Amino acid sequence: MSPGDEHDYRGKDQGGRPDDPYSTLGGTRQTRTRLPDGDAGLPHARRPVRNSRSLVTITGVVVLLIAAIAFANRGGGSDEDAAAPGAEKPGTTGSAPTAATGTKPVQGKNGTIASGFAHDEQGAQSAAANYAVALGSAEMFMKESRHQILDTVYSPAAANKLRAPQDLAYSAEFLARLGLDSDGNAPQGSTFISRTVPVGTKVLAFDDDTAKVAVWYTGLIGMSGQDSTKPVSTTWKTWTAQLSWLGGDWKVTEASEADGPAPVPGDVAASRSDAISKAVEEYGGFTYAR
Structure with missing residues (x-):
């Protein structure tokens, strides 16, 4: 402005x-x-x-x-104009870990998932952050939308390999433990919440068409409702993705996840379930960029 x-x-x-x-x-x-x-x-x-x-x-x-x-x-200026004289170019070694690069993160969307990331380190980090959000969303608990997410985030070979194991993992028994029916729907009057919020990204390896990126994130998961026995709670995890440049965009070929690092819980009192449900409905998510 x-x-x-x-x-x-x-x-x-x-x-x-x-x-x-x-x-x-x-x-x-x-x-x-x-x-x-x-x-x-x-x-x-x-x-x-x-x-x-x-x-x-x-x-x-x-x-x-x-x-x-x-x-x-x-x-609205170019990236080179926005950089201070003598400053390192975005994505170069030695730049501050939490500093924004300033380069346009994406060119468009594939459905609700960002796509068209830059073919460089920061593009790989932006892709990993947005893919972590998609894979941690409530849509992953429904078969049809889960398959769409896998096809968008992963390479074709990896998506085909993961589809059956993922369907087994999101079994009716597993969904029931979360309070969902066999199709992944929450009971009437309740809201199932699953959100991933990236805190930061880190490039572990990069070589033109391949990248290994770690995404440190916090998440929300649980059922919001008066009769819920699984209230919404927070998690802290690190998701590490191996990405390849395929078809003009970054795609995940394999990934792993580990707990933490987790901070000491704050002293803010937990909100009522209806307040949580309302917040999730009213506050949309972001397109994340490095």
């Missing part, structure tokens, strides 16, 4: 128009006329001279403030 060009605050020497309305003679827009001595005492005989030096100082301060705001909020 950059400020509009409503006003030219440059000084006369810089090519802008002078903004001082009293800039003509001695800081006032009036002709200097010598009055007779007898008229000197009239209250309207002469307007006081306004000091133009203070106006110039104020204008200079305004110019600096607007320039600082414009620089801090500018957008």
